[in-house]
Amino acid sequence: MYDRTRRDLTTMKACLSILVMLAVIAAVLAGGYWLYQQQAAKDETTTLTLQNNTSYGLTVNMKGPLVVQFAIMPGKSQTRTIAPGTYDVEGTLSDPQTDGFKSTWTFDRGGKYNAPFTRSAGGSSGSTGQLVSAAQMQQQQQQP
16 A cells, blocks of 8 residues: 555656646746747837937927927937838927928838938028938838
8 A cells, every 4th residue: 555655646746747847848938939029029110210410409390190209409319219100290400590391201110210310501691501301211221
């Protein structure tokens, strides 16, 4: 009787060890799948970088799937995560001698966009300069 009880306990311990091992494997697989999903979602993030290549403060307002506002100091840049879609964009400089601009930009899911802002000639002799950007907005190449 003692041998049978001992054998039953050994069998039960072996079964419990197998169950624990299977639970650990399932947890590792679930964690790996969760990390994979997080990385896949990150790769589909749409980002926009605005560069202020002027000597004045830059304000850019975007209205579309989200309302986004950038306020960028001279010579600086800002990168934001935005929702994909089409936006009406307006930009102004703190220089009263520079006209702003209006445009429409469309962003694809997962795109990485860059828009450098410059100021056209004018303004220094009393004529009005122009804030330039819309034509230069570009999607950066995706790295494999």
